[in-house]
Amino acid sequence: MEGSSEPLLDAKSKLLDFQWKLGMAVSSDSCRSLKYPYVAVMLKVADDSGQVKKKSFEMTIPQFQNFYRQFKEIAAVIETV
Amino acid sequence: MAGDLESSKALSGLLSGLAQDAFHGHPGITEELLRSQLYPEVPPEEFRPFLAKMRGILKSIASADMDFNQLEAFLTAQTKKQGGIASDQAAVISKFWKSHKTKIRESLMNQSRWDSGLRGLSWRVDGKSQSRHSAQIHTPVAIVELEIGKSGQVSKSPVRMYCSYPTLHIGKLGHGKVM
Numbered sequence: 013m014e015g016s017s018e019p020l021l022d023a024k025s026k027l028l029d030f031q032w033k034l035g036m037a038v039s040s041d042s043c044r045s046l047k048y049p050y051v052a053v054m055l056k057v058a059d060d061s062g063q064v065k066k067k068s069f070e071m072t073i074p075q076f077q078n079f080y081r082q083f084k085e086i087a088a089v090i091e092t093v
Numbered sequence: 094m095a096g097d098l099e100s101s102k103a104l105s106g107l108l109s110g111l112a113q114d115a116f117h118g119h120p121g122i123t124e125e126l127l128r129s130q131l132y133p134e135v136p137p138e139e140f141r142p143f144l145a146k147m148r149g150i151l152k153s154i155a156s157a158d159m160d161f162n163q164l165e166a167f168l169t170a171q172t173k174k175q176g177g178i179a180s181d182q183a184a185v186i187s188k189f190w191k192s193h194k195t196k197i198r199e200s201l202m203n204q205s206r207w208d209s210g211l212r213g214l215s216w217r218v219d220g221k222s223q224s225r226h227s228a229q230i231h232t233p234v235a236i237v238e239l240e241i242g243k244s245g246q247v248s249k250s251p252v253r254m255y256c257s258y259p260t261l262h263i264g265k266l267g268h269g270k271v272m
Contacts, residue, residue, distance in 0.1 A: 024236060027256040043201040045158040052208070055239075057254050067252050069209040069241045072202070082214055086235045089218045093233040 025057035028064065051076040101185050103131045104147075108189045111148050116155065116200040147186075150178070154190055155197050164190060203244060213240035213251070233257065 031054040037046050055067045071079060110127050113119035128140045135143070150171060159167060168183040178186070216237040239252045 024253045024255045027237075027254045037202075037205055040201075040205040042156070042204050043158065044156045046201065046205060047158065048202045048205065050206070053211075055252070055254070057252065067239075067241060069211050069239075070206055071211050075211060079211065079214060082216065086216055086218065086237070090233050090235050093218055093220045 025059045029056035104185045106131045116197045209241045
């Protein structure tokens with residue numbers, strides 16, 4: 013998924029808060045010895061009207077590492093602009 | 094089930110089929126399909142308990158996420174017990190688990206993920222942008238689009254958000270390796 017085509021600033025929500033949780037799923041009904049680490053993220057965004065929404069999702073550790081890498085890149089780019 | 098190359102291949106195929114059904118969520122793998130494809134000469138009433146036994150063994154190994162020591166001990170015990178398995182069958186199962194363990198574990202992890210996952214992330218940085226509703230000029234700003242959804246479901250429309258320079262420091266993550 014490459015960059016979107018010309019979204020208006022109005023069509024985006026402002027990121028207000030970013031919360032994260034590192035969890036470890038130990039066991040489940042299908043796998044007694046699961047040992048699965050994951051990162052859960054909760055975003056708080058405000059749309060143009062000021063309405064605040066929460067979005068949550070889960071990532072595997074490799075996904076999270078990619079996520080972190082992307083945001084590091086964003087931070088690096090934004091400093092140079 | 095004599096110990097020859099053909100029956101090893103058949104058992105390997107059977108384990109693949111069982112894994113597809115039990116772990117990878119592949120539909121339509123019926124008992125009859127497996128029997129007719131892999132053990133056509135075996136009557137259904139004889140095949141059924143054999144299939145159940147193999148399924149049980151595979152599920153036990155996967156559920157305990159056995160390492161190779163545990164696996165050897167477990168399979169040896171299976172060969173020694175009444176109505177257990179033959180040693181050549183144990184060898185096939187061992188080989189199967191060693192080559193499929195990672196993929197099966199991944200599927201089991203996916204099965205236990207019930208919340209939405211991150212399906213896609215794309216971003217761009219704008220130098221200067223102006224909203225038609227506000228006179229304020231936001232500089233500079235990162236626009237991030239997250240595609241969030243549960244597996245097997247169509248994603249809702251992506252979350253598109255922007256954050257300007259200071260905000261990015263909320264997510265300032267620590268240094269060092271994560272796992």
